[in-house]
Amino acid sequence: MFPIVAHNELAPKVHRMSVKAPLVAQKCKPGQFVILIIDEEGERVPFTVSGWDAETGTVDFVYIEVGKTTNQLGTLKAGDHLAHFVGPLGKPSEVDHYGHVAAVASGYGVAAIVPILKGLKEKENRITTVLQAPDRERCFGQSELERVSDRLILAIGAIGENMSTSATQPVRKLLANLAQSPVDRVILMGSLCLMRVISEMTRPYDIKTMVHLTPLMVDGTGMCGACRLSVKGTNKFACVHGPEFDGHEVDGWEVLMARRCSYADESIFQQGFQCRGCSQW
Amino acid sequence: MSEEKGPTSAHGTAGGKKSKLNLNRLEMPKQTPEERKRNFEEVATGYTFEMAIEEAGRCIQCKKRNCRQGCPVNIDIPDFIKHLQGGDVEGASRVLKRKTSLPGICGRVCPQEMQCEKTCILNKKGAPIAIGRLERYIADWERQEGATTIPEIAPSTGKHVAVVGTGPSGLTVAADLALLGHQVTMFEALHVAGGVLMYGIPEFRLPKEIVQREVRYVKSLGVEILLDTVIGINYSLDELLNTKYHAVYLATGAGLPMFLRVPGENLNMIYSANEFLTRTNLMKAYLYPKYATPIKMGKRVAVIGGGNVAMDSARCAIRLGAQEVYVIYRRTRSEMPARLEEVENAEEEGIRFHFLCNPTSFISDGRSNVAAMELIRMELGEPDASGRRRPVSITGSEYIMEVDTVVVSLGTSPNPLIASTTPDLKTSKWGTVIVNEQGKTSKARVWAGGDIVSGGATVISAMGEGRIAAMAMHQHLAE
Numbered sequence: 150m151f152p153i154v155a156h157n158e159l160a161p162k163v164h165r166m167s168v169k170a171p172l173v174a175q176k177c178k179p180g181q182f183v184i185l186i187i188d189e190e191g192e193r194v195p196f197t198v199s200g201w202d203a204e205t206g207t208v209d210f211v212y213i214e215v216g217k218t219t220n221q222l223g224t225l226k227a228g229d230h231l232a233h234f235v236g237p238l239g240k241p242s243e244v245d246h247y248g249h250v251a252a253v254a255s256g257y258g259v260a261a262i263v264p265i266l267k268g269l270k271e272k273e274n275r276i277t278t279v280l281q282a283p284d285r286e287r288c289f290g291q292s293e294l295e296r297v298s299d300r301l302i303l304a305i306g307a308i309g310e311n312m313s314t315s316a317t318q319p320v321r322k323l324l325a326n327l328a329q330s331p332v333d334r335v336i337l338m339g340s341l342c343l344m345r346v347i348s349e350m351t352r353p354y355d356i357k358t359m360v361h362l363t364p365l366m367v368d369g370t371g372m373c374g375a376c377r378l379s380v381k382g383t384n385k386f387a388c389v390h391g392p393e394f395d396g397h398e399v400d401g402w403e404v405l406m407a408r409r410c411s412y413a414d415e416s417i418f419q420q421g422f423q424c425r426g427c428s429q430w
Numbered sequence: 431m432s433e434e435k436g437p438t439s440a441h442g443t444a445g446g447k448k449s450k451l452n453l454n455r456l457e458m459p460k461q462t463p464e465e466r467k468r469n470f471e472e473v474a475t476g477y478t479f480e481m482a483i484e485e486a487g488r489c490i491q492c493k494k495r496n497c498r499q500g501c502p503v504n505i506d507i508p509d510f511i512k513h514l515q516g517g518d519v520e521g522a523s524r525v526l527k528r529k530t531s532l533p534g535i536c537g538r539v540c541p542q543e544m545q546c547e548k549t550c551i552l553n554k555k556g557a558p559i560a561i562g563r564l565e566r567y568i569a570d571w572e573r574q575e576g577a578t579t580i581p582e583i584a585p586s587t588g589k590h591v592a593v594v595g596t597g598p599s600g601l602t603v604a605a606d607l608a609l610l611g612h613q614v615t616m617f618e619a620l621h622v623a624g625g626v627l628m629y630g631i632p633e634f635r636l637p638k639e640i641v642q643r644e645v646r647y648v649k650s651l652g653v654e655i656l657l658d659t660v661i662g663i664n665y666s667l668d669e670l671l672n673t674k675y676h677a678v679y680l681a682t683g684a685g686l687p688m689f690l691r692v693p694g695e696n697l698n699m700i701y702s703a704n705e706f707l708t709r710t711n712l713m714k715a716y717l718y719p720k721y722a723t724p725i726k727m728g729k730r731v732a733v734i735g736g737g738n739v740a741m742d743s744a745r746c747a748i749r750l751g752a753q754e755v756y757v758i759y760r761r762t763r764s765e766m767p768a769r770l771e772e773v774e775n776a777e778e779e780g781i782r783f784h785f786l787c788n789p790t791s792f793i794s795d796g797r798s799n800v801a802a803m804e805l806i807r808m809e810l811g812e813p814d815a816s817g818r819r820r821p822v823s824i825t826g827s828e829y830i831m832e833v834d835t836v837v838v839s840l841g842t843s844p845n846p847l848i849a850s851t852t853p854d855l856k857t858s859k860w861g862t863v864i865v866n867e868q869g870k871t872s873k874a875r876v877w878a879g880g881d882i883v884s885g886g887a888t889v890i891s892a893m894g895e896g897r898i899a900a901m902a903m904h905q906h907l908a909e
């Protein structure tokens with residue numbers, strides 16, 4: 150059993166949970182994820198780590214309530230226990246010295262990207278970050294992002310608007326300004342549609358653009374193939390070869406998005422569920 | 431034991447030998463196909479005491495004892511049958527337990543028709559003793575009647591052993607070494623111990639409670655099982671060897687699913703058998719929403735492949751509510767690797783077999799869901815390396831079949847996780863770990879067995895290899 154040591158609401162339906170899992174905390178690297186099961190009847194559900202402390206043995210992640218498991222997580226309190234917690238899974242994000250890195254984060258990505266940006270900062274990159282949120286109320290994690298970025302741009306869109314327009318505007322500006330301020334690498338963590346759109350925007354400029362893909366997963370260790378996707382014409386498993394991929398090499402976006410939504414029809418009518426091809430904002 | 435002859439027992443006629451052979455091999459009672467298609471309860475309900483005695487009574491206790499040779503772990507089959515003939519189930523159980531710690535499992539899933547029953551002398555007359563059914567009876571009897579006797583555990587040797595993977599191979603090694611006084615810790619990546627027995631083989635063929643009982647038994651010997659712990663991630667193999675463990679046994683199975691590599695294979699509603707079976711069996715999607723994991727099922731389901739895994743997938747699909755289930759196999763019925771009994775069960779349940787055809791692509795409904803597949807007809811050509819005639823496609827014979835769910839069941843290979851994080855562990859080009867006859871790998875203090883070595887075989891062979899390796903490990907630890 151894995152005790153919950155802290156649980157806070159960051160915005161409506163957005164929470165940060167901190168779990169005692171020393172074995173996981175010892176090996177965590179930026180961009181990796183865990184799979185948890187709430188109780189013996191529960192589903193295996195993946196979450197990206199947004200922080201960890203090897204000394205206290207805790208692991209943090211931020212989640213959005215979108216369906217059965219995440220709603221149930223929302224009812225748990227510090228002191229409660231999760232039945233299972235395994236990780237860190239997946240390959241860590243590539244972190245090196247690139248120069249100027251532009252990052253775009255939305256949804257839980259706002260928190261989950263922080264360890265990656267910290268790593269990039271340590272490697273002395275200059276970081277421009279775009280934070281996208283559907284509205285002011287759901288804009289969270291701003292100060293953490295500010296701390297790890299040289300410049301933070303807020304892209305707040307109103308509910309009902311085409312979500313992807315908000316973050317794409319500042320990105321378009323950055324791309325228009327490449328002559329004065331070159332961008333050496335782009336890193337995206339948000340909804341599939343947002344990552345896809347921005348990957349397409351950077352493709353003509355040949356700027357390496359890393360995306361963090363979240364297909365449905367079952368085991369998370371390379372055993373089931375649920376998370377497979379086509380990258381440069383070959384099949385990759387997001388849980389072992391990813392979740393970070395070069396967005397320009399992903400050639401199965403349509404299928405990826407459809408697969409991700411296999412089970413969405415049941416939850417799509419739930420309040421707060423925002424589907425633009427996938428459930429995350 | 432009085433010889434009981436059923437009314438239909440046949441008499442040998444050949445060669446004028448007056449024979450009292452009873453060739454009336456006793457069937458196990460089963461749920462009717464109509465009934466069982468709608469539930470996940472066990473298909474065959476097992477012998478009663480009287481039936482077990484009757485079937486055991488057919489054994490002529492021949493001198494040859496070929497059945498024992500046919501068994502991968504050389505169970506003293508005639509001896510346990512002899513106890514049964516005398517009505518002594520407990521004695522029979524003791525004989526069994528000398529060679530297998532998983533009789534309730536092996537009695538259900540072993541391919542006896544290829545092993546002990548194949549070599550049974552009565553097989554010449556087409557009616558081998560139903561050894562598997564008797565084994566199952568004994569194990570079930572013990573489960574219901576007997577208190578599991580825990581054999582005597584040798585005094586502690588103070589040596590620590592790590593067993594990676596909790597499938598049948600790992601469980602066997604853990605139990606054997608624990609009984610010899612070693613302190614065993616098992617590591618399991620999943621949240622449940624049991625390996626394929628839990629995540630692959632369905633409840634209706636192998637009730638999970640039976641597997642968990644074996645797991646509890648292994649624990650009762652003092653074995654510690656650490657779930658949710660992935661070797662290659664949480665600890666590398668070298669970390670295990672550099673900490674308290676004097677020896678390691680690798681039994682991580684062959685969990686990496688293979689795909690056809692044809693266009694459209696990633697479309698929505700195309701599952702690997704591993705995903706399909708894991709959702710269904712391990713995560714209990716058939717009990718959704720009580721269990722939180724869903725499984726999406728269409729109406730017309732194609733299962734690609736001809737092995738046990740394909741049969742299990744097809745039979746799960748029908749139970750999950752599919753209207754039509756097709757098994758697509760590129761060779762013919764006689765080359766199918768699946769157990770005959772399971773093929774027959776599948777047929778009774780209304781599953782339809784399409785032989786000599788193979789998918790060449792999958793076609794989308796326009797929204798990235800699978801709507802159909804293109805197949806090509808095959809014919810059998812020259813025998814290949816495995817001795818089976820190689821299927822060759824017939825040019826221009828492509829045709830379309832409408833399906834809305836596909837389960838790809840082509841087999842698996844070992845997960846590269848441990849090998850890729852252990853440079854000095856020698857593997858073959860198929861990713862299997864290379865070992866000697868004792869199960870010793872190229873790496874000091876590391877043994878391996880089961881599917882990670884064979885690339886995919888049977889429960890009993892995984893167990894047998896574990897037994898051999900355990901002895902070798904014990905010798906090493908004693909030095």
Ligand SMILES: Cc1cc2nc3c(=O)[nH]c(=O)nc-3n(C[C@H](O)[C@H](O)[C@H](O)COP(=O)(O)OP(=O)(O)OC[C@H]3O[C@@H](n4cnc5c(N)ncnc54)[C@H](O)[C@@H]3O)c2cc1C
Nearest residue numbers: 195196197212213216217218219257363365366409413428
């Ligand atoms: C590698 C990875 C990292 C992730 N990191 C985070 C994170 O840090 N924070 C966060 O809030 N969410 C994260 N997700 C998504 C999160 O796993 C899903 O939101 C969660 O599974 C929804 O479960 P549910 O039972 O609440 O919703 P459901 O009722 O099951 O479904 C609601 C929606 O969530 C999607 N979903 C369901 N199950 C999965 C699954 N196993 N994998 C991916 N999507 C799923 C469905 O497509 C559906 O649209 C991540 C997913 C992956 C694959």
Ligand SMILES: Cc1cc2nc3c(=O)[nH]c(=O)nc-3n(C[C@H](O)[C@H](O)[C@H](O)COP(=O)(O)OP(=O)(O)OC[C@H]3O[C@@H](n4cnc5c(N)ncnc54)[C@H](O)[C@@H]3O)c2cc1C
Nearest residue numbers: 595597598599619625626630661682683880881887888889
């Ligand atoms: C659907 C299906 C039906 C089958 N039907 C039959 C049948 O009827 N009869 C028969 O004899 N055989 C059958 N088999 C084959 C049989 O189940 C296997 O040969 C046998 O289970 C192999 O045992 P094992 O101990 O080597 O590995 P497995 O049973 O595969 O167990 C390996 C375990 O190791 C764990 N693991 C993997 N990697 C790691 C890691 N890095 N760290 C920690 N743990 C890890 C896995 O999660 C798993 O629990 C079937 C197989 C399948 C898939």
Ligand code: FES
Nearest residue numbers: 369371373374388
């Ligand atoms: S989640 Fe099963 S292989 Fe990736």
